[in-house]
Amino acid sequence: MIANPDIPVRHYNYSYVRDLLREKYDQKVSVSTIIGRAKQYGFSMKKPPKATHEREVLTNYVGEIIQHDSSHHLFSPPAKEKWYLITSLDDFSRFMLYAALVKKETSWAHISALQTVVLTYGAPFLYYVDSHSIFRFVQGRDSLWRKHYLLTDEADPQWKQVMNDCNIKVTYALSPQAKGKIERPYGWLQDRLVRSCVREDVTDIREAQRVLAHEVARYNYRQVHSTTQEVPYFRLKRALEEKRSLFREFTIRPPFQSVKDIFCLRMERSIDSYRKISLHNLQLKVNNAKPRKRVMLRIYPLNKEVSEVRFWCENTLIDVQRIKNSDLKGVHF
Secondary structure, eight states: OTTOTTSSOOSOOHHHHHHHHHHHHOOOOOHHHHHHHHHHTTOOOOOOOOOOSOOSOOOSSBTSOEEEEEEEEOSSGGGOOOEEEEEEEETTTOOEEEEEEESSOOHHHHHHHHHHHHHHHOBOSEEEEOOOTTTOOOTTTSGGGSOTTOOTTSSOOHHHHHHHHHTOEEEEOSSGGGGHHHHHHHHHHHHHHHHHHHHTTOOSHHHHHHHHHHHHHHHHHTOOOTTTSSOHHHHHHHHHHTTOBOOBOOOOOTTOOSGGGTSSEEEEEEOOTTSEEEETTEEEEOTTOOTTOEEEEEEEEOSSSEEEEEEEETTEEEEEEEEEGGGOTTOOO
8 A cells, every 4th residue: 555656655554553453452552562563574664754844733713724625545445446535624623624535526525515614613714725726716727717817816616606605714825835734634534544444345435434434533532633732622622612713603694595595506697588597408497587687596416416406686586496417517516
């Protein structure tokens, strides 16, 4: 696994062996004993050079900055298929707010992650992400899909539009080194995930998600973080008890009526003289529509097959329909 560049494992993990002996075989063995035995049999490597990026906690409150990112690796080698790991991390407590494996990285996957965080913990002050096209329009790089004269950040992608509706600020890392705070938990989580998936011969992403949930629970509730010297959950809990939080209770701002109007994908269309709109080859009759008006479609996937489409015109919900996802070509789920 160490030699395979597609697998996020770069070294031997003696702590993993210690935890495995404790949980699976009820044997307590020190890490130093395991290292000695490993060296005896040739299972050791030179320590890699230390990373130069800063790992200090720079925030004073939980919910002040949420580190959000994704990674694409062969997380379960027996599956022989790369998956994406999407994770959201609170900067102050280092508590993992969200972690999920998906086969495809889409706007909806990240919107769904945002929805889970906001509805579970509240709306944070700021999200910290990289400059991926899902998060940010960059002039030149993304101009094939936009009018060429738009400058960077003048056209908001789907995910950013949801952030605007939630009144959450966004800032962008300009280099991988700047994302160092989330890279360390990522490395820890990825390493454990891969080793466990190999030992359990996991070939299905749903089984891998079960392994991931177990490792996230260990990280959040049992693991002492090397930077804060605290278990993330207890650091988060204490901050909340001391009112050191910038999480806000999420409220739906008028005229919108449901979370489906906020955490959704968006499209605009014009209503023709027959009170219909066109979605590629699909013609939809819109109830209560006025000809020649612009209508905003707020699309909320209910499952892999069907989405709920909510039609808004002049700040009024005029219709709700359910449509097969296969008919919504061009919408990046």
